[in-house]
Amino acid sequence: MSTATSTTKPVPMWAVSVTVFLVALNLRPAITALAPVATFIRSDTHTDSATIGMLSAAPILVFGMLSAFVSRLGTRLGYRSVIAYALLVLAAGFGIRLLPGLVPMLWGMVVIGAGITGLNVLLPAYIKGHPPHRRGPLMGLYTVCLYLGPALTAAVTLPISRWLGSWQWGLFVWVIPVAMAAPAWLLLRRREGDAGTVAAQRPTISLAAVVYQPLTWSIVTFFAIMSVLFFTIAGWLPNILVQAGHGSGSASFLLALAELTAIPCALGVSIAIHRTRSQVWATVLGPALLLAGTAGIALRPDGWTPVWMVVFGAGLGIAGGASFSLPLLRTRTAAEAALVAGLTQTVGYSLSAVGPVGAGALHDLSGSWGPVLAVLAVCIVVQGVAGAYAGRGVFIESPREEGAPVRVQQF
Numbered sequence: 001m002s003t004a005t006s007t008t009k010p011v012p013m014w015a016v017s018v019t020v021f022l023v024a025l026n027l028r029p030a031i032t033a034l035a036p037v038a039t040f041i042r043s044d045t046h047t048d049s050a051t052i053g054m055l056s057a058a059p060i061l062v063f064g065m066l067s068a069f070v071s072r073l074g075t076r077l078g079y080r081s082v083i084a085y086a087l088l089v090l091a092a093g094f095g096i097r098l099l100p101g102l103v104p105m106l107w108g109m110v111v112i113g114a115g116i117t118g119l120n121v122l123l124p125a126y127i128k129g130h131p132p133h134r135r136g137p138l139m140g141l142y143t144v145c146l147y148l149g150p151a152l153t154a155a156v157t158l159p160i161s162r163w164l165g166s167w168q169w170g171l172f173v174w175v176i177p178v179a180m181a182a183p184a185w186l187l188l189r190r191r192e193g194d195a196g197t198v199a200a201q202r203p204t205i206s207l208a209a210v211v212y213q214p215l216t217w218s219i220v221t222f223f224a225i226m227s228v229l230f231f232t233i234a235g236w237l238p239n240i241l242v243q244a245g246h247g248s249g250s251a252s253f254l255l256a257l258a259e260l261t262a263i264p265c266a267l268g269v270s271i272a273i274h275r276t277r278s279q280v281w282a283t284v285l286g287p288a289l290l291l292a293g294t295a296g297i298a299l300r301p302d303g304w305t306p307v308w309m310v311v312f313g314a315g316l317g318i319a320g321g322a323s324f325s326l327p328l329l330r331t332r333t334a335a336e337a338a339l340v341a342g343l344t345q346t347v348g349y350s351l352s353a354v355g356p357v358g359a360g361a362l363h364d365l366s367g368s369w370g371p372v373l374a375v376l377a378v379c380i381v382v383q384g385v386a387g388a389y390a391g392r393g394v395f396i397e398s399p400r401e402e403g404a405p406v407r408v409q410q411f
Contacts, residue, residue, distance in 0.1 A: 011191050013134060019188045020123065020138050022181040023083065024145035026090060027119055029174040030112045031059055032150040032234045036158040036252050037167040039239075044167070045102050053360030056235045057353045058106055059113025060227070064350030066117045071342025074122040075335055080189040083126065086118025087182045094175040098168055120345055125338035128328050135328065136274035143266040143321045147313075149177075150234050151259030154252050210343060214389070215396055219326045219340070220347045221386035222283060225379045226323040227352030229290065230316065232376065233258075235356040240297070240369040241305070254305060258293075258313035265317025273325055276393075283326075283387030286319025291380045298373040322387070330396050340396065 034041070038052050045051075074082045093115055097108025127138045153174065161170025210216050234255070241251035269286075273279045293312025296304065327340040359372045 011188065013137075015191075016130075016134075016188065017138065017141060019181075019184045020127070021141045021145060022177070022184050023087070023119060024123060024142045025149050025177045026087070026181055027116060027142075027146055027149060028234075029149040029153045029177065030090065030094065030116065030171075031056060031109075031231070033153040033157045033171050033174050035235050035238055035255070036154060037161050037170060038235075040161070040167045041105075047102065048360075048364060051102075051360075053235060053356040053358075055102075055105060055109055056231065056356040058109040059116060060231055060349050060353040060356075062110055062113030063117050063120060064346050064348070064353060066114060067121050067345035067349065068342045070117050070121045071125075071338045074118075074125060074338055079122045079126045079129070079334075079338070080185075080192065082118050083122050084182070084185055084189055086115045086122075087178055087185060088115075089118070090115030091175055091178045091182070094172055094178070098172050100168070117345075121338060121342050124324060124328060124341055125334050128331075128337040129334035132274070136271040139274065139325050139328065140267040140270035140321070143270045143317075143324055144263050146230075146320055146324070147259045147262035147266055147317060151256045151263070154238075154256040154259060158249070158252055210340060210396060213396055215330065215392075215394060216340065216343070218386045218390035219330060220344050222319075222326065222383055222390050223323045223344050224348035224351045225383035225386070226319050227348050228355040228379060229376060230320070231352055232355035232359045232372070233312075233316075236359050236363075236369070236372070239363075240373075243369055244305075246305070254309050257306060258309040258316065261310045261313025262317030262320065265314045266321040267317075269318045269321035270325055273322060273329065278391060278393040279322060279326070279329060280388055280391035282318055282322045283391035284384055286315050286317075286322055287380050287384035287387055289315030290319060291315075291377060291384070294373055294377050294380060298370060298377075319383070319387075322391070326390055330390075330394065332395060336396075 034052070034056055041055075042048070042052055070082065070086075090112055093108050093110075093112030095108075096111055097105055099105075099108075123142060124139065127135055127142065130138060157170050157173075160173055161167045164170055164173075237255045237258070238251040241254055246254065269282050273282050289311055293308050293315055296308030296311060327344055328337050331337045331340050358375075362372050362375070363369055
């Protein structure tokens, strides 16, 4: 297996860590920044909740459509090169979204989704190519950014939009992290090169072998439900809390509280699960906390809300850290990790795209967020069952010889 130390010029761990952090910070803000200003978008464009949900769902649908393609493209052209192109595409999406009207807004979200897909799939595969003692901390940074970015957007997008007098410019501000990440990644790419990320890392496991294994689908199920929860909550939690009696500023703060709570949990879990034989403790604990937090939000929308936000945030961090690490933990090489991550994200994001749209439509139909929270609770129970299976200390294996049975090998 190729590692970072086998490239043309060794790069210090601190430099790799900083660069991974800057790139991963762009995984979610372009999408989650919509939620704090959703009321203004709906008012200015004279649209409904389902349409706003469709804007949030558009990039997620793109994740599902392009993840498998990006996995193959990364293996062919090199992970570092495709990630560099993905950052440029992401920046272009911000520019398109700045144009007035719902149509440019929608197309901007589609382009943004294409850019983020490259980061979603290939950054973990790039991390997999490092020595084992580096993978946990780097995957921790990756997962932390999944919550740090949304926490920042929840906390400051609304104040920035008010200060600038425009929600369009308030959204465009989040191109700044892209502008910081792109030169850092290009410098890292030049120092490391793409050696070892193309031919040397072609998959030793076939897609056919993957799709027929229950272990694969348990990982897909765990990831898909995690994505449904994340994007639904990120898109609608402020509205859920406003309807429960909180002000818009308080609702944004509570969403940020959940995201901030997730950060240390995600970091700790992402490091710890790479050091344990089995990860069932994480893949069951995360859903349990998510279920408790969801029930608390639904049943006690009062002075206890901050407590339930902390509980829910802890579940987000633990389950999120596990969901993105499972493709790395259940495979042996970077190319195998990219293949499994591509399949997982293709199916997972395709299913999770119904979350924001479905939640908005169900709310419009029922006039309440209670049914939405009830559906999410059922999904979390299913996630816990899938996590109990996916968290076992086993590998996904392809047949050793033609016609040999597919088997799962213990560590």
